[in-house]
Amino acid sequence: MEHTLKIAMAQITPVLLNKEKTLKKVEHSITEAGKKGCELVVFGEALVPGYPFWLALTGGAEWNTVVNKELHATYVHNAIQIEKGELDAICTLAKKYGIAVYLGIMERAKNRGGHSIYASLVYIDAEGDIKSVHRKLQPTYDERLTWASGDGNGLQVHPLKKFTVGGLNCWENWMPLPRTALYGLGENLHIAVWPGSDHNTKDITRFIARESRSFVVSVSSLMRKEDFPKDTPHLERILEKAPDVLANGGSCIAGPDGEWIVEPVLHEEGLVIQTIDFDRVYEERQNFDPVGHYSRPDVTKLIVNRERQSTVEYKD
DSSP: OTTEEEEEEEEOOOOTTOHHHHHHHHHHHHHHHHHTTOSEEEOOTTTBTOOOGGGGTTTTTOTTOHHHHHHHHHHHHTSBOGGGTTTHHHHHHHHHHTOEEEEEEEEEOGGGTSSSEEEEEEEEOTTSOEEEEEEOSSOOGGGGGTOOOOOGGGOOEEEETTEEEEEEEGGGGGOHHHHHHHHHTTOOEEEEEOSSOHHHHHHHHHHHHHHHTSEEEEEOOEEEGGGSOTTOTTHHHHHHHOOSEEEEEEEEEEOTTSOEEEEEEESOOEEEEEEEETHHHHHHHTTOOTTTTTOOTTTOOOOOOOOOOOSOOOOO
């Protein structure tokens, strides 16, 4: 059944600021999805080791404070350095169960010195190989206080049965040119990852599906006030202004006609599983194809720089 794909949306809560424990939850979800015959499992943005909710709660823009420095240092310490093999166990599980994985991480990028962090979306294929690492191009608002800006290297798509799958992080999905870059590569299954909440997913998931005539899978995480680990630095300061629910989920799937296949799922932790049928893509491309028969490259054309950026180039 090359034209169908069984997808698991892993809507889970991170163990905030603890990469080891959060990775264990990721591994559990992959194992569960693999045993249920899923062929792709998707996790939310920055899931490992979690989204920096504290920035909006602790005066994140205040200059040179102990609170901001200590929280940032803990965050960087718990970010993932791929080059050191910190995703090897995930890759092994992907190969064991023959399941592809999209995973949102905070990446401590070695080629940028290893001290700044990037919201990266990692694609691991069913053979257990990391095929792309997309560093978020533009962190959103207060995220810029702790995340660095990425580059175009991860604007890649990947074959998955008859599908061509690509993905973007959170508000990158509102950026028309990165979306177009993926469309031009033949994307017909778009992955949008979010830190959580249906206010992010309820509109744009259907919009991108209708614009691209593709399937769109939006996956979010969960976070409640009581989910903050007791050893979180400056926990009392964070909880003082924290709402009861910081991320309510909202994972969902829209079809190529822009209509819901799975409406946003709220407040439920676990796997949301759905099978999609590739033939629906061809049906909806009949009347609109944004980079094919309904485009005018002689009038408007996008140029994409996919070179991995680094501050220093060494020539030995």
